[in-house]
Amino acid sequence: EAQVTQNPRYLITVTGKKLTVTCSQNMNHEYMSWYRQDPGLGLRQIYYSMNVEVTDKGDVPEGYKVSRKEKRNFPLILESPSPNQTSLYFCASSSGTADSYEQYFGPGTRLTVT
Amino acid sequence: GQQLNQSPQSMFIQEGEDVSMNCTSSSIFNTWLWYKQDPGEGPVLLIALYKAGELTSNGRLTAQFGITRKDSFLNISASIPSDVGIYFCAGRRGGSEKLVFGKGTKLTVNP
Secondary structure: OOOEEEEOOEEEEOOOOOEEEEEEEOOOOOEEEEEEEEOOOEEEEEEEEEEOOEEEEOOOOOOOEEOOOOOOEOOEEEOOOOHHHOEEEEEEEEOOEOOEOOOEEOOOEEEEEO | OOOOEEEOOEEEEEOOOOEEEEEEOOOOOOEEEEEEEOOOOOOEEEEEEOOOOOEEEEOOEEEEEOOOOOEEEEEEOOOOHHHOEEEEEEEEOOOOOOEEEOOOEEEEEEO
């Protein structure tokens, strides 16, 4: 089944404790992206990757890091989480071909930083 | 970053009624996408539109790519309780993979 998976689905952590949220897709997509979703603010892009070893900042990159060492994986790293990073996070991917810019989303990771 | 203007913000309707929602922008987009999100889940793609004026259906859902390329519309006919959720529009400009999202329309269907 074609899908985007994220782990963990739920995470409660404390301020300053480094964490990684994994994202994997099995559709051989080149483009991958991370979003955060907050009430009243909608979906905001954190980082994106056009291909392996190619990443760039989205609209709200502060406090986050990403890496793209393999095509299928795009982990999101919070080196020193803070309470304002409490949010619902989504990973998404798309093929990036001229006739298909459809992004497919993972199930989400709900992060709480205390 | 820019966001699309999506309206209405919320709708309360009776089962069986038709629903219309739209997204507008001051910028031109090359692609419009419509998603549905259930509580606690990720957005699920409903319809993708690639050409101005295009009208595409997916079951009871019909979406249109506005002729000006600055807007898009989603209609749901004969609503049922499982249509409840938040519907998002997303637009993509030419030369970019980046999607710009609306803030969503929350749909409630009363049985």
